[in-house]
Amino acid sequence: MASPSMTLSIAFAVLLLAGLVVRLWLANRQARHVWRHREQVPAAFAGTVSAEAHRKAAGYTIARLRLGIVEAAVDTAVLLGWTLLGGLDALNQALLAWLGPGMTQQLALLGAFALIGAVPSLLLGWWSTFRIEARFGFNRMSMRLWLADLLKGTAVATVVGLPIAALVLWLMGSAGPWWWLWAWGAWMGFNLLLLVLYPTFIAPLFNKFEPLTDETVKARVQALMQRCGFAAKGLFVMDGSRRSAHANAYFTGFGAAKRVVFFDTLLRQLEPGEIDAVLAHELGHFKRRHILQRLVLMFALSLAGFALLGWLSGQSWFFTGLGATPSLAASNDALALILFLLLAPVATFFLSPLLAQLSRRHEFEADAYASEQANGHELASALLKLYQDNASTLTPDPLYARFYYSHPPASERLARLLPSPGTA
Numbered sequence: 001m002a003s004p005s006m007t008l009s010i011a012f013a014v015l016l017l018a019g020l021v022v023r024l025w026l027a028n029r030q031a032r033h034v035w036r037h038r039e040q041v042p043a044a045f046a047g048t049v050s051a052e053a054h055r056k057a058a059g060y061t062i063a064r065l066r067l068g069i070v071e072a073a074v075d076t077a078v079l080l081g082w083t084l085l086g087g088l089d090a091l092n093q094a095l096l097a098w099l100g101p102g103m104t105q106q107l108a109l110l111g112a113f114a115l116i117g118a119v120p121s122l123l124l125g126w127w128s129t130f131r132i133e134a135r136f137g138f139n140r141m142s143m144r145l146w147l148a149d150l151l152k153g154t155a156v157a158t159v160v161g162l163p164i165a166a167l168v169l170w171l172m173g174s175a176g177p178w179w180w181l182w183a184w185g186a187w188m189g190f191n192l193l194l195l196v197l198y199p200t201f202i203a204p205l206f207n208k209f210e211p212l213t214d215e216t217v218k219a220r221v222q223a224l225m226q227r228c229g230f231a232a233k234g235l236f237v238m239d240g241s242r243r244s245a246h247a248n249a250y251f252t253g254f255g256a257a258k259r260v261v262f263f264d265t266l267l268r269q270l271e272p273g274e275i276d277a278v279l280a281h282e283l284g285h286f287k288r289r290h291i292l293q294r295l296v297l298m299f300a301l302s303l304a305g306f307a308l309l310g311w312l313s314g315q316s317w318f319f320t321g322l323g324a325t326p327s328l329a330a331s332n333d334a335l336a337l338i339l340f341l342l343l344a345p346v347a348t349f350f351l352s353p354l355l356a357q358l359s360r361r362h363e364f365e366a367d368a369y370a371s372e373q374a375n376g377h378e379l380a381s382a383l384l385k386l387y388q389d390n391a392s393t394l395t396p397d398p399l400y401a402r403f404y405y406s407h408p409p410a411s412e413r414l415a416r417l418l419p420s421p422g423t424a
Ligand SMILES: [Zn+2]
Pocket: 281, 282, 285, 362, 363, 366
């Protein structure tokens, strides 16, 4: 009979490899599908999308997929290195020998794990920005700005992350068998606090936010928000063009601190009516309670996660099955926390299509709301411009889109916004 520890090792390895195989297989399908359709603009877009833009989108999509394949391979290697190959265990032993048991060692373990784990994603991020985004004309960042972002991001992560990490570790160590419920409460409170603090204190560290001054756009947007019964603290323009040519608009904060943020790139690319429609779509996410649903879902999932961690952290096979040795003389809480963080994405990878599907349903609902409150044709033309400017492919592989896409493919969205396209 296999021991629980051995069973966990095997299940983890199988899930990890199965996840890798599916990721590579889907990426390959998507690349081939996009490549096969690169010369032919789909009929529904024939009048609006040029052959050149369509080919560019294909090239860009495939370049990003190639990076995704490297990323999948690196992820898998890193996960194996931390767990079954003993990387995390070695780090933990080294820090125990150096610092001795205690909160300092626990926090050092979390910090060292985060720093080492950041190296591969940094390299991939650098490649993405200065190779791929630059090659397709999207990148606006200098090396200097990229480094400044990196330093600021690390500083913010430390200032924000260290206290909550220390609080969770302290609860794990001293709040008794129900610690995970307390830790969950602390984690939720922390997330809500971040929602409030982010727009006012953190986002301005990275971007400039200025009140919207374009009177035409402002008047239209305010009329739209009044029509929809939506109160926001302000309308802001963000200098998204500092970093990228990609365009966007979003809501941030909640309660009385809600604000609407437009990327300057979006205001430049869209006509006032199209901006209205895009904003109405975003309002739709509020009015159809998608934001609330997502928040509740996140609360529920993290409760389940903490409960599971509460149980697993008391089982020695949980550690040994993932390549670590729990110490008898010191607390193993940080070790358990990290192993759980490594295990969770592997265990839940095959659930991602469910979340993607929920998200796509929400997008359709927000589109429908935008058609009622603004103009479906304007939304369609805005989406087309954004698809083109972002070089998003119009011809995704259907299976790939089902698995990953948080937004429905362009053809499906436009088909609903413009009844009977291409039949005229
Ligand atoms: Zn949306």
